[in-house]
Amino acid sequence: xxxxxxxxxxxxxxxxxxxxxxxxxxxxxxxxxxxxxxxxxxxxxxxxxxxxxxxxxxxxxxxxxxxxxxxxxxxxxxxxxxxxxxxxxxxxxxxxxxxxxxxxxxxxxxxxxxxxxxxxxxxxxxxxxxxxxxxxxxxxxxxxxxxxxxxxxxxxxxxxxxxxxxxxxxxxxxxxxxxxxxxxxxxxxxxxxxxx
Numbered sequence: 001x002x003x004x005x006x007x008x009x010x011x012x013x014x015x016x017x018x019x020x021x022x023x024x025x026x027x028x029x030x031x032x033x034x035x036x037x038x039x040x041x042x043x044x045x046x047x048x049x050x051x052x053x054x055x056x057x058x059x060x061x062x063x064x065x066x067x068x069x070x071x072x073x074x075x076x077x078x079x080x081x082x083x084x085x086x087x088x089x090x091x092x093x094x095x096x097x098x099x100x101x102x103x104x105x106x107x108x109x110x111x112x113x114x115x116x117x118x119x120x121x122x123x124x125x126x127x128x129x130x131x132x133x134x135x136x137x138x139x140x141x142x143x144x145x146x147x148x149x150x151x152x153x154x155x156x157x158x159x160x161x162x163x164x165x166x167x168x169x170x171x172x173x174x175x176x177x178x179x180x181x182x183x184x185x186x187x188x189x190x191x192x193x194x195x196x
Contacts, residue, residue, distance in 0.1 A: 001081060001082050001092060001093070001094060002037045002042070002079050002081055002082060002093040002094070002095055002137070003079075003082055003086075003088045003089055003090040003091065003092070003093055003139060004040075004079070004090035004091060004093040004132075004134045004137060004138055004139025004140075005079065005089050005090045005139060006077040006078065006079055006137065006138055006165050006166045007026075007028065007078055007079050007080055008024050008025040008026045008028070008078050008165075009025045009075050009076065009077060009078065009165070009166065009167060010022040010023055010024040010025055010038075010053070010075070010076050010077075010078045011023045011025075011073060011074070011075060011076075012070045012071065012072055012073060012074045012075075012076060013052060013072065014072060015057075015067075015068075015070050015071075015072070018056060018057045018058075018062070019054060019055070019056060019057070020038070020043075020054070020055045020056075020057055020067065020070070021052050021053070021054050021055075022038065022052065022053050022054075022055070022076060022078070023051050023052055023053075024051075024053060024078055025078075028053070028078065028080055029080065030045045030048065030053060030080065031045065031048065032045055032046060032047060032048065033045065034080075034081075035080075035081050035095070036053065036055075036078060036079070036080060036081075037077075037078065037079040037080075037081075037093070037095045037137045038055065038067065038076050038077070038078060038137070039065075039066065039067065039076050039077050039136045039137050039167070039178050040077070040093070040095060040097060040134050040135070040136050040137025040138070040178045040180055041061060041065045041067055041095055041097055041137070041178060042094065042095025042096065043055040043057070043061070043095075044056070064097055064099075064100070065097045065100060065178050066100050066176040066177065066178055067178075069176060074167075075167040075170060076167060077136050077137045077138060077166050077167055077168075079137055089139075090132075090134075090139025091132040091134075091139050091182060091183075091184075092182075092183045092184065093134045093137065093139060093180060093183070094180065094183055095137070095180070096180060097178045097179065097180055098123060098126075098179055098180055098181050099119055099120055099122075099123060099179050100176045100177065100178060100179065101117040101118060101119035101135075101176070101177050101179045102117065102118050102119075102173075102174060102175065102176055102177070103115060103116070103117060103171045103172060103173050103174060103175045103177060104116045104117060104118045104153055104173060105173060106171075106172065106173065109157070111159075111160050112157050112158060112159050112160070112163075113157075113158045113163060113168075113169060114143070114155050114156070114157055114158075115135075115155065115156055115158060115168065115171065116153050116154070116155045117135065117153065117154055117155075117156070117177060117179070118148060118151045118152070118153050119151060119152055119153075119154070119179055120150065120151060120152075121147070121149075121150055121151055121152050123152070123179075123181060124145075124147075124152050125189055126181035126182065126185050126186060126189065127142060127145050127152060127154050127181065128142065128145065128185070129142055129143065129144060129145055130142065131182055131185060132182045133179060133180065133181050133182055134178075134179070134180040135156060135168065135177050135178070135179060136166065136167060136168060136171075136177050136178055137178065137180075138162065138166050138168060140156040140157075140158075140162075141156065141157075142154050142155070142156060143155045143156060143157055
């Protein structure tokens, strides 16, 4: 379990034959078998080398996330899991991506950046104003939601600290981003849908 607070950014060193190698921006307390959220996707460290974390990517991960599109030298957001004694600064994030959205618009507002993201309308019930969600593993608050045909568009505000610590400031219109909706909202919706 994670909280959507990025610990460090990392650089993609290689992605070949479903093996992803990343150089974290700073040392992380991990070992083979540890979980690490990479752009919001929960992955297992399979090997460590000097300054490198190595992960195997399964077919489901390649089909349901944007990790298969990573390029050598690209930045990724990294987060280590919560410990039971930790407080939660963001919201509960499992690292299980619901969908890949696309950046629709970037707009500067003072020292912040507003990103508008388009996503399939099937998740509309889980994307609500002032609700939480994770974009590339970053816990954010939804500002606004509107319908756009088969898609919905929602906006999030990135403050300078978020821009400094994550890869979201480098995202441009058309770029894919991993989206995980709020786990508590999913539980509520699931309970409501299956009430007898």
